[in-house]
Amino acid sequence: MKVKVKYFAVLHEELDRDEEDMDLPEGATVRVILDRLEAEWPEIAEYYDVMQTSVNWEYATPDSELSDGDEVAFIPPVTGGQDV
């Protein structure tokens, strides 16, 4: 199956792309994508504690199971709550 993966902010910058299509085995979870990204750019692991995941515009978890055509996004920390 094929999913679209989107990268923002620091991930966009470090991975040097803002989205891509990814072929995944049936039943793959978000974690499968993270493992691939970690193989490419190991420092992504440092962001796991502060990064959110979304599937089809809804917050999800690394354990969320994916379906063909899903849109997955990795959402690094959003604008701080303190300022403004």
Added chain:
Amino acid sequence: MKVKVKYFAVLHEELDRDEEDMDLPEGATVRVILDRLEAEWPEIAEYYDVMQTSVNWEYATPDSELSDGDEVAFIPPVTGGQDV
């Protein structure tokens, strides 16, 4: 001595004037003015519980002593706190 007296809202309407100059004896208090107004329009007494007084743009009381040139105002209830 002479003071300026100002009337707003319902007082303005009922007394049919928005301000006037008044001659008062030395040492007169705000109450002297209220007594004169009550002689002219007895219903003013019904407003005493909800009416404020000011002298020279500062809240005062009926016991406040006046000086020549003072500006006295009677301030019926201000726009309710509930609406808007």
Added chain:
Amino acid sequence: MFKITSEEIELGDVIRAVEAGDAGAIVHFLGVVRNNTEGREVSYLEYEAYPPMAEKKMAEIAEEIHEKWGLDRVAMIHRVGRLEIGEVSVAVAVASPHRKEAFEACHYAMNRLKQIVPIWKREVWADGEEEWVKPDPVFFQSKA
């Protein structure tokens, strides 16, 4: 800026007065003439003020805000005369480096404005009757 005006209030009036390089948050309150009061249809409103005292009291509210939150950028404007449904009767803006203080201070300014600033509202209803609005309980004070 602390002002009683008979002119229409423009959206930018109070905002412009509080903008500053270090103000990341601006909270802006607009009071708008409603088409009804407790279900009774309003035709229009008339506001009357005691301008010099009203502007002095607005400035005092800004001083209170300075003492409570350390904020210096507060602006208030209230319109007088006849106002139609949908027109802005009052605008208050508070700017602050952070939003929490701006929300608190702007809300406080409006509450205090209703309490201590001498402005009166007469409601003229669609059925032709009219009356000065009822008192805020804070104002109940005996002559004696």
Added chain:
Amino acid sequence: MFKITSEEIELGDVIRAVEAGDAGAIVHFLGVVRNNTEGREVSYLEYEAYPPMAEKKMAEIAEEIHEKWGLDRVAMIHRVGRLEIGEVSVAVAVASPHRKEAFEACHYAMNRLKQIVPIWKREVWADGEEEWVKPDPVFFQSKA
């Protein structure tokens, strides 16, 4: 109206979206680009968003406000791209028959917007350095 835009935000944008005949109170929040962050001089900011999810989350915040205060008139707009000092990055307006609810709901909307709407800010400082801003603690969440 729940919108991510690359255009300049005009003062009337969110106000117009919430005006209604029975709305006596409008609380309007503006986030403005500050000239400094904790004392360090800012040159300009860049905002990036995930627009469809951001607009969906904004609409969810409006639903939360409907549930909490029974208010239906909420509008939010956030700008993306390069913003200069003094420009408006975000505007939120809430209209209500009474001011207390409007203040509370608008403050709530801004807090939630910072928590759940996917928008990122990069600060570019006057000394030439730049970085994505630090996380809101609410977002700390383990992969495991």
